[in-house]
Amino acid sequence: SWNGFHNLLEFAKKAIAMGRSDPRKFIFAAKSGLAMALVSLLIFWKEPFDDVSQYSIWAMLTVIVMFEFTVGATFIKGFNRGLGTFFAGIMAYGFVALSKLAGHWEDVIFVISLSLTAFFASYLKLYPTMAPYEYGFRVFVLTYCILVVAGQRTGEYSEAILSRLALIALGGLICFLVNTGIFPIWAGEDLHRLVVKNFKDLATSVQGCVNAYLECLEYTRIPSTIVTYQDAAEDSVYASYRAVVESKTREQTLVNFAVWEPPHGRYRMLNYPWRNYAKVSGALRHCAFMVMALHGCVLSEIQAPPEKREVFSDQLQKVGTEASKVLQKIGEKMEKMEKLGTDTILKQVHTAAEQLQKTIDQNLHHLVNPENWQSRKHSNQLQTSQSLPVNHDPENAIKKSLSEAIVDFNPIRKLMPWPSCLLLEGDPTITEDEAKTYESASALSLATFASLLVELVARLHNVVNSFEELSEKAKFQDALVSSPGA
């Protein structure tokens, strides 16, 4: 019991901490309490319409069901609720007319009408394009049910239907006024923050990934959470790019809410281009998939030896840092809602990428196995399935001694899982060939890392383009010229 009390106290502390870190949550709850208090006053309304007090519950229920965190979400729910209620009202009057005709069979009509309504609403809401109106369908059946049951029980349909519709509308109105009038919480603002956060996350991830590769970070055992793409908070590089990839659903929800919101705060424009935020974030995600592939190289079973990485270290580092800077900078520009300005933001990262490519070009001997390279002269035609005869001519030996930087030993740091099944079959002839194959694979893996990094740089172009499109459409302010002399 003491333990339970302790846990409760812990929970209370954490709950209060939540409100401190994001006061909007506290504000939301307070507004929700206020709306409830306002609507609950209806019960004391005695004159001139006693109905208001009697059916005040419907206004309360509307508030409970419609009160959402952001303005946009409240709008959508309100719209759904309005549509559902409107059609339910029409249907209810239709039912009244029908049941009057039916006379004696009124009760049967009552049951059938409810049943059919539930059937059609349930069926239609499964139709793909109807999914956003799921809530509307539910409200429709709910309201229809309330109206018809009220009418059936009292026999005074018109009065029952009208009084309830009026109270639902009143509840909706209170909900709307409280939610938009007092400290409104905007989905658009949330979307803006989310996209900015994605930029910063990916910048961190790119830098971290390149660092991990150059520090030859060894995953002695790759966490199974990563290989099965589960949540793994302890790996910050993984967690950062995963956050970018996973934010897709939330982003889409926020866009859907934001487009319903009127101009507000820093987004003073009709038809604010919220969908372009999703587009920028999508282009960023396209980059995030490249970071994933880069991280794949870090995780890979086939690894280039540290000595080889050392050769390209400066260039790889430079490209990583510059790419990270670009993302960081666009993120800051977005945060401040500034245009990119006239100087090409990509210039430095492109230069760095070219330098990297050039260095690879000049140091290809680090990437490929020179023995095989020389043997090309003797075995020019394609030898696919046979093993290659190793060439031991003296010229080759000299060449090898000339190139001191070549380190071809022990290029594979870990036992790869996939050849092991072959080795187990006890075919001794395959072993030497295999060893060569993996040496070469390990060297090429460095080329792959570099190649992917260059591709990442190429993809930054899309991010810049979509950001420029957004900054035009959203009329971001012009970049402040930092050096007035320029």
Added chain:
Amino acid sequence: SWNGFHNLLEFAKKAIAMGRSDPRKFIFAAKSGLAMALVSLLIFWKEPFDDVSQYSIWAMLTVIVMFEFTVGATFIKGFNRGLGTFFAGIMAYGFVALSKLAGHWEDVIFVISLSLTAFFASYLKLYPTMAPYEYGFRVFVLTYCILVVAGQRTGEYSEAILSRLALIALGGLICFLVNTGIFPIWAGEDLHRLVVKNFKDLATSVQGCVNAYLECLEYTRIPSTIVTYQDAAEDSVYASYRAVVESKTREQTLVNFAVWEPPHGRYRMLNYPWRNYAKVSGALRHCAFMVMALHGCVLSEIQAPPEKREVFSDQLQKVGTEASKVLQKIGEKMEKMEKLGTDTILKQVHTAAEQLQKTIDQNLHHLVNPENWQSRKHSNQLQTSQSLPVNHDPENAIKKSLSEAIVDFNPIRKLMPWPSCLLLEGDPTITEDEAKTYESASALSLATFASLLVELVARLHNVVNSFEELSEKAKFQDALVSSPGA
């Protein structure tokens, strides 16, 4: 008007087609109608408790709000509803005791209690671990409101509270019986189908991606939907792997539902390992990200010339086909709920991957620029920022003529966007160097594609492992031995 009628007719046709292709949707709607009909009969219940008729609306509302597509979802909603209602009942009795003490201030207590309830429920449901109970919180406020208002209006709290609680319970019971008793629709079955579909989608995508690469499919203009990671149905390779990546949220939802479901159909086991389905699918997603990276090579600005691809065509094709076969086969095994059997499913794809690696090894001269390779002898130290002096010694010229397969001209099919900004600056000295850089980059892009394909093969290992774990835990049947003589 005629047009509107025509559209309506079209919609009706499509809606009927939806039911034909998935009859469960039709069954769901029919069950929903049946539950509604059953519960609406309560209104005719006059003896011995008139209350049943009077408050039957609460049973109906419960059915409308609780009736979900799958059994698991109904269970969760029922659980949430039960919990919310239970606490609301307790709180309501608490309120009664308090308001009796308050006497004259009863009304004030009423408003304050509702307001505080709304405040705390709204605040706590924002707490991360409370998110799954969001519906429970809403039901709690809703029910508390109904009970207290009913008590307040009639003054007979105990009767009001008990009758409403009983009707809500009755509604929940009817909902539950109809949904699980008649043609139950299982989230587990949906999950199973989704994972099988993911396997088939990814198999298609791998094959398609390798084919596209070998056919040198040119995206004259890459669809902006792809570079901003939007929905693009027309590109089947993209659509397939995107479906695998995007199914994550739906899969998680289905797992959450499925774990609530009792043993049923082919899943006759307590604590059926539904979470392992998510794990298998996660491992598959880990592969899907590699397919994305492969597709990135197809989309890339830097492209290897068709002649070079031709050299590795057979091996790349073989690996693609074998990897695709493995995915296809595991998908089929999963569909039939069979174990993999004793023969190693990965054997052939591993052999193919090794052949590919060996071919690359033996044909490295296709991948690298021989001029630079030779020049290594003369410029052994690292030359990072200077341009490389091109070596024109006669030995080199002879070598070039010996290797007929080298095609070094026009390796870049498209103008890359990233150097263009540098070229525009009008620095003519950089051009020759640049041309070399891109030649080499274009050749390495082929190595990257091959390397990524090998990494994809390595990742298949995780898929097989997690599938084996699932098939053990879920007690899949042993594989049928196809050849009895073996």
